[in-house]
Amino acid sequence: MLVILPLVLLACFLIHWATVVRALRLRTPAAPGDPADFDWHFLVPCRDEEAVIGTTVTRLRDSFPGAHVWVIDDDSDDRTGAIAAGLAARDPRVHVVSRRRPHARTGKGAALNAAYAELNRHLPQGTDRSRVVVCVVDADGQLDPAALGPVSGPDGFGDPDVGGVQVNVRMRNVEGPHPHRLGRLLVRVQDIEFAVTCSGTQALRTRSGSAGLGGNGQFTRLSALDRIAAAERRPWKDSALLEDYELGLHMLLSGYRTAHLADTWVTQEGLPHPRRLLTQRTRWAQGNLMCARYAPRVVSSRHFSGAAVLEALYTFVQPLAHLAALALAAVAAVVAGVTVSAYGTGPVLGHAAAIWPVLAVLALVSVLPFVGWGLFYRRHYAPGRSRLTGLGWGLALWLYAYHLFPASVRALGRALRGRDGWAKTRRNAEALAGATALDH
Numbered sequence: 001m002l003v004i005l006p007l008v009l010l011a012c013f014l015i016h017w018a019t020v021v022r023a024l025r026l027r028t029p030a031a032p033g034d035p036a037d038f039d040w041h042f043l044v045p046c047r048d049e050e051a052v053i054g055t056t057v058t059r060l061r062d063s064f065p066g067a068h069v070w071v072i073d074d075d076s077d078d079r080t081g082a083i084a085a086g087l088a089a090r091d092p093r094v095h096v097v098s099r100r101r102p103h104a105r106t107g108k109g110a111a112l113n114a115a116y117a118e119l120n121r122h123l124p125q126g127t128d129r130s131r132v133v134v135c136v137v138d139a140d141g142q143l144d145p146a147a148l149g150p151v152s153g154p155d156g157f158g159d160p161d162v163g164g165v166q167v168n169v170r171m172r173n174v175e176g177p178h179p180h181r182l183g184r185l186l187v188r189v190q191d192i193e194f195a196v197t198c199s200g201t202q203a204l205r206t207r208s209g210s211a212g213l214g215g216n217g218q219f220t221r222l223s224a225l226d227r228i229a230a231a232e233r234r235p236w237k238d239s240a241l242l243e244d245y246e247l248g249l250h251m252l253l254s255g256y257r258t259a260h261l262a263d264t265w266v267t268q269e270g271l272p273h274p275r276r277l278l279t280q281r282t283r284w285a286q287g288n289l290m291c292a293r294y295a296p297r298v299v300s301s302r303h304f305s306g307a308a309v310l311e312a313l314y315t316f317v318q319p320l321a322h323l324a325a326l327a328l329a330a331v332a333a334v335v336a337g338v339t340v341s342a343y344g345t346g347p348v349l350g351h352a353a354a355i356w357p358v359l360a361v362l363a364l365v366s367v368l369p370f371v372g373w374g375l376f377y378r379r380h381y382a383p384g385r386s387r388l389t390g391l392g393w394g395l396a397l398w399l400y401a402y403h404l405f406p407a408s409v410r411a412l413g414r415a416l417r418g419r420d421g422w423a424k425t426r427r428n429a430e431a432l433a434g435a436t437a438l439d440h
Contacts, residue, residue, distance in 0.1 A: 163224030163256025183272025242287030
């Protein structure tokens with residue numbers, strides 16, 4: 001067991017990596033459609049976002065003058081609501097959805113459901129809801145001004161079977177400024193993670209019509225949200241930690257397809273602080289654990305292809321695989337300790353000497369995919385940098401991947417203690433403002 005399980009986990013990882021590489025190679029550019037065929041509504045969930053909300057709303061209105069922007073103020077303690085209200089007073093296409101405690105601050109899904117209800121009241125009777133598209137944008141998000149073209153095209157909502165579209169996510173602050181060198185590297189590997197590894201996984205999922213939806217740059221057809229609401233009482237799960245991914249699952253279970261478009265993008269802030277990054281990824285890991293309850297429905301659904309079922313199950317079990325690997329390492333350490341206590345170091349050193357070539361090969365094989373991603377990223381997204389830099393980025397991505405282990409442990413601990421609250425990730429501008437205040 002101590003030998004077989006690591007080999008199985010490594011084999012699953014390598015098989016998934018190889019299929020992702022193949023999907024990237026087969027991916028073709030998305031043909032544009034006509035955005036005028038649809039009615040566009042942007043939902044911007046906000047909680048204490050005074051540092052960014054004014055810029056975000058103004059940019060959305062300038063880039064998409066025919067669209068409506070719905071600012072969801074989730075009972076902010078700062079000036080978010082006042083800023084949004086001021087924008088709405090000057091622009092009839094800016095709307096504010098104000099939420100108050102105790103109903104507010106219960107999760108991003110609940111905030112989005114409140115905006116969905118307000119949008120329903122806003123739309124006139126007789127509206128063709130299949131032609132209404134809702135897009136969720138983070139309070140710090142910046143959407144490609146040309147995004148609506150490919151999203152409207154045959155690979156997006158031009159296909160009536162498509163209920164949701166996710167666009168590529170990039171880190172806006174990849175070039176700085178950063179508080180320190182580690183922060184600069186952390187933001188870079190997050191950009192590699194989203195631009196290459198996540199995008200590749202999405203290319204694989206798109207081939208089976210089961211791309212995952214994210215919390216930023218998530219486009220959904222209103223009629224698809226209606227179908228989910230009819231079955232689940234609301235489109236987004238109020239208490240979900242991964243309300244975006246769960247929405248995609250419900251969309252697939254209801255018979256719609258989902259797609260990912262790499263030809264357009266939305267940007268967000270990468271996190272340069274390890275603690276904030278770990279907090280965010282713990283929430284994601286716990287959300288994955290919560291999504292495991294969908295496994296029976298996914299396996300039995302006639303709307304999921306075999307490939308889509310495997311991809312969903314692979315996503316569900318990742319935190320469990322990390323926990324199993326840690327448990328296996330702990331067992332191996334205990335066995336080695338007991339052996340040393342009973343027989344001395346000789347047997348342990350002898351066994352290690354016998355298998356070290358195998359361990360070296362396995363370690364090399366596990367590192368090479370990450371190195372490949374670093375070089376791929378340099379070639380396509382940073383061609384001005386050297387190959388040696390790309391190699392270094394790949395090695396950094398490999399080391400960065402180990403954050404998944406403590407994140408999975410913390411997620412399990414929170415789940416066992418019944419802690420499933422949704423924690424907002426602090427913006428970099430907030431941290432900078434706090435640091436400035438302390439300096440003075």
